[in-house]
Each structure stands twice: as structure tokens, then as C-alpha cells.
Amino acid sequence: MREKIIAASIELFEQNGFSETSIQDIVDALGVTKGTFYYYFKSKEELLMDIHLRYIEGLLREQQRIINDGRRSVREKLYAIVYMLIHNVERQGRQARIFFREMKHLNEEHLQKVKEKRDLFRYQLQALIEDGMKSGELRRDLSPSIAALTVLGAANWSYHWFRPDGGLTDAEVAKQMITILIDGMGPAS
Amino acid sequence: MREKIIAASIELFEQNGFSETSIQDIVDALGVTKGTFYYYFKSKEELLMDIHLRYIEGLLREQQRIINDGRRSVREKLYAIVYMLIHNVERQGRQARIFFREMKHLNEEHLQKVKEKRDLFRYQLQALIEDGMKSGELRRDLSPSIAALTVLGAANWSYHWFRPDGGLTDAEVAKQMITILIDGMGPAS
Known part of the structure; x- marks a missing residue:
């Protein structure tokens, strides 16, 4: 029930x-x-918190699994994270929209709980990017923080537009997005 | 008044x-x-529509001005558009948040009006990217539609995190973002 x-x-x-x-x-x-x-x-607000926490905790578990996978390169891990976020919009579009829109209705204590987990997701992504910079897989002249927020923004924004019936699959969208983010839209040099 | x-x-x-x-x-x-x-x-809803329309119409005017500027390269135009979106979050953070969050409270007719203008913004960005592909300023093996949505997502997402007092200015954030989107996060080849 x-x-x-x-x-x-x-x-x-x-x-x-x-x-x-x-x-x-x-x-x-x-x-x-x-x-x-x-x-x-206890209340409608507690139910909303439950929806928010499940959503972000599911994403955090999956992100952790991806980052801990020693066989994958940083590029592959970034792809897997972007794919997860877009796939999640496809699979759980409703939760995703509620997650982004209804946060203001949480009370202060619950909001803090959810925000800490959102921040954790962001900082784990940032740490992955920093690892890539150290290992030479990524360039070192960018702010890891802005890089993480650019990746997150591109992927998360898909909840505004991604439709499973829209021509490209979630995997194809993620592939193109990672190509842009890692190789750039500029001409091959 | x-x-x-x-x-x-x-x-x-x-x-x-x-x-x-x-x-x-x-x-x-x-x-x-x-x-x-x-x-x-006439109503609170009409007022909300007014806020939405002003916001998007202002952005569309500015985007048109940038795209029509014959002296700028596609890269410079993309920078100017990303800068405008982030600057706008800084300058009009409240309108931006209301624009993204409260859209569901518009009635069907007003929602259509606002959606058409949002779509116009997106398609004008996409047309700019297509121009860049034709002229050789941008690579041609990407979907212009996904490219436009990636740029829009990265820039628009800043309404979740950009703070004027956060260390980097809006111009610096836009510069790093365009570097990522056009040159990529990968190592210089």
C-alpha cells in the first residue's frame, strides 16, 4: 500500500x-x-520528502557503482553518469519533474536532508572530473566545479525535453552529449 | 503601479x-x-502570463540582436547567448526561477503562447549551430538539435546554482562553459 x-x-x-x-x-x-x-x-509533506529522498538516493547508489568500477576510464564513467540521468528521466519522468519543481514545499529540515544528497551527487561528479584532470584524461585549465555543473546541467535539463518517442534513444542522446562535453562542438583540429 | x-x-x-x-x-x-x-x-493567472512573456520576449530580442551581428563568429555568438542566459539569472534570478517553476499554473492558451516563444529561442539557437556546421566553424557529425539542447541545458541550469557572490563572475562562468562546449573537456590533441 x-x-x-x-x-x-x-x-x-x-x-x-x-x-x-x-x-x-x-x-x-x-x-x-x-x-x-x-x-x-505523518503528512503530505512527509510523503513528498519520501519521494525526493528515494529519487536522489537511487541516483547516488548508481553513481557510486559507476565511479567505483575500476575497469572504466573517466570518459566512460562520465558517459555512464550522463546516460543514467537521461535514462532516469525516461524511466521516471514524473519523479524527476516533481523532484525539480516541488522542492520548495519541503520543510527546512527535510530540505536540508535532500540538498545534502544533491550536493553529494554534484561533488562526486566534480571529484571524478578532478581525477580525470590528474590522470591526464581531461584538460587541466578548467574549473572542476564549472565543468561538473556544465555536465549536470546538460544532462538534467533533459527532463524538460527528452521524450522516449522523440527519434533518438536515451543512449544516443547521452553519446552525443558526452561527445560535445569531452571532444567539443568545434571542428576536429 | x-x-x-x-x-x-x-x-x-x-x-x-x-x-x-x-x-x-x-x-x-x-x-x-x-x-x-x-x-x-484580469486575474492572478494573467499576471503570471505577463511575467512569463516579458521574460522570454526580452531574451528573444537579445538573442536576435546577437545572431544578426554580422561581425561576430558563431563561437562568439554562442558565447554571447550563454553569457546572456547566465547574466540574466544573476540580474533577474527571481523571474528566472518563476519562469521555470510556475509554468504549470498558466492556462492552456497562455501556456501555448509561452511555449511557442521558448521553442523559438531553442530553434534559433539550433539554426545558429547549423550555420556553424555549414561554415565549418563547428563539426558536422552531431545532431544540431541535441547540440542546441546541450548548450541550453548547461546555461539554463545555472538558475539552480549561479550566485553573483560565488567566486566566478557570470562572464567567467560563460567563458569556461563555452570552452567546454566548443573545445571539450578532453586533453588538447
């Missing part, structure tokens, strides 16, 4: 917005009582 | 969200009556 409540809420939050969706709307959609909702969640 | 209503609303929408802000909150913040509000705007 916990999973069903989360799934129904994600659908309603995306359609109508977090503020416009009441607990009553959620339980009506499932044909259960408010008591059932309160058995699993 | 129209300008004052817009300014006060932007502040309230950013702090509390569009749904949570009432017309009463807006007129209270200005010490005027609801009648004053209705003299300028």
Missing part, C-alpha cells in the same frame, strides 16, 4: 501540483480511507 | 509559490486595494 500511495501521489502531484493535491484526492484515487494514508505517512 | 504590482508579485511568488500567494497578499504588500490590482490585470 505504501508503494501505491507513493505512485498515486506522484501522478496527482505532477498533474495538479503539490499544493493543489489534498490527502483526500490521494485516498480517493486509491479507494482507501485517510486512516490508511496516516498509517504510512 | 503596473510595474510595482509585477515586482511585488515576483517577490511573493518566489517566496511562497504562485498557488500560495493570493491577490490580497499582493495588494497588502503594496498598501493598495484589490480594485487597483484589477485595473491592471
Whole structure:
């Protein structure tokens, strides 16, 4: 039931917005009582936090797995991270949109929790880029912080536009994006 | 007064969200009556559309000016567009955040109007990239559409993280970003 409540809420939050969706709307959609909702969640806000934390914790686990894989080059790891982010938009588009749009409705304590994990994702990406600079796989005259934010922005922005039926697959989009980010759009020199 | 209503609303929408802000909150913040509000705007939603349209129309005018400047190379034009987007986040951070977050509260007709202009911005950027491919300033083996979305994503994402007091200026951030996008993060070959 916990999973069903989360799934129904994600659908309603995306359609109508977090503020416009009441607990009553959620339980009506499932044909259960408010008591059932309160058995699993203290409030609508706690449910929203749950959605946010699951989303970012899933991404962090996967990012860690990619970075720890000793057989992959930095380029391959960057590709895998960009692919993961775009694939995730394809697979979990609703969660992704709620994740980016509804953060302001979290309370201060919960917001801090989610922000720490988002920051962790960013700094792990930055550390990977710094490793690449040290090993000579990446150029050293760029700010690792701006480089990480450029990669993140390019990939995350896909939640605004990526459609699974849009001609290119998530893997092809990620491949082109990594080509741009690592080799550049300029002519081959 | 129209300008004052817009300014006060932007502040309230950013702090509390569009749904949570009432017309009463807006007129209270200005010490005027609801009648004053209705003299300028039919509804809160019409006001939101006004904020959205001003924002995107300003960007479109500036983009057109950059693209039409015959003295600039494609690289310089891309730099100018990325700089404009980041500078705009610095200068008009609130409008930018409302622009990206509160779009779902526009009605269908207004949403279409704003979407058309957003799409125009994207397609003009894409056309610039296609010009660069034709002239040999940019490599030809990339999808111009993915290239445009990668540039847009990198620059627009800055509304999540760019702070004027964050160490690098908007011009320096734009310069590093364009270096990544055109020359790549890979080692000089």
C-alpha cells in the first residue's frame, strides 16, 4: 500500500501540483480511507520528502557503482553518469519533474536532508572530473566545479525535453552529449 | 503601479509559490486595494502570463540582436547567448526561477503562447549551430538539435546554482562553459 500511495501521489502531484493535491484526492484515487494514508505517512509533506529522498538516493547508489568500477576510464564513467540521468528521466519522468519543481514545499529540515544528497551527487561528479584532470584524461585549465555543473546541467535539463518517442534513444542522446562535453562542438583540429 | 504590482508579485511568488500567494497578499504588500490590482490585470493567472512573456520576449530580442551581428563568429555568438542566459539569472534570478517553476499554473492558451516563444529561442539557437556546421566553424557529425539542447541545458541550469557572490563572475562562468562546449573537456590533441 505504501508503494501505491507513493505512485498515486506522484501522478496527482505532477498533474495538479503539490499544493493543489489534498490527502483526500490521494485516498480517493486509491479507494482507501485517510486512516490508511496516516498509517504510512505523518503528512503530505512527509510523503513528498519520501519521494525526493528515494529519487536522489537511487541516483547516488548508481553513481557510486559507476565511479567505483575500476575497469572504466573517466570518459566512460562520465558517459555512464550522463546516460543514467537521461535514462532516469525516461524511466521516471514524473519523479524527476516533481523532484525539480516541488522542492520548495519541503520543510527546512527535510530540505536540508535532500540538498545534502544533491550536493553529494554534484561533488562526486566534480571529484571524478578532478581525477580525470590528474590522470591526464581531461584538460587541466578548467574549473572542476564549472565543468561538473556544465555536465549536470546538460544532462538534467533533459527532463524538460527528452521524450522516449522523440527519434533518438536515451543512449544516443547521452553519446552525443558526452561527445560535445569531452571532444567539443568545434571542428576536429 | 503596473510595474510595482509585477515586482511585488515576483517577490511573493518566489517566496511562497504562485498557488500560495493570493491577490490580497499582493495588494497588502503594496498598501493598495484589490480594485487597483484589477485595473491592471484580469486575474492572478494573467499576471503570471505577463511575467512569463516579458521574460522570454526580452531574451528573444537579445538573442536576435546577437545572431544578426554580422561581425561576430558563431563561437562568439554562442558565447554571447550563454553569457546572456547566465547574466540574466544573476540580474533577474527571481523571474528566472518563476519562469521555470510556475509554468504549470498558466492556462492552456497562455501556456501555448509561452511555449511557442521558448521553442523559438531553442530553434534559433539550433539554426545558429547549423550555420556553424555549414561554415565549418563547428563539426558536422552531431545532431544540431541535441547540440542546441546541450548548450541550453548547461546555461539554463545555472538558475539552480549561479550566485553573483560565488567566486566566478557570470562572464567567467560563460567563458569556461563555452570552452567546454566548443573545445571539450578532453586533453588538447
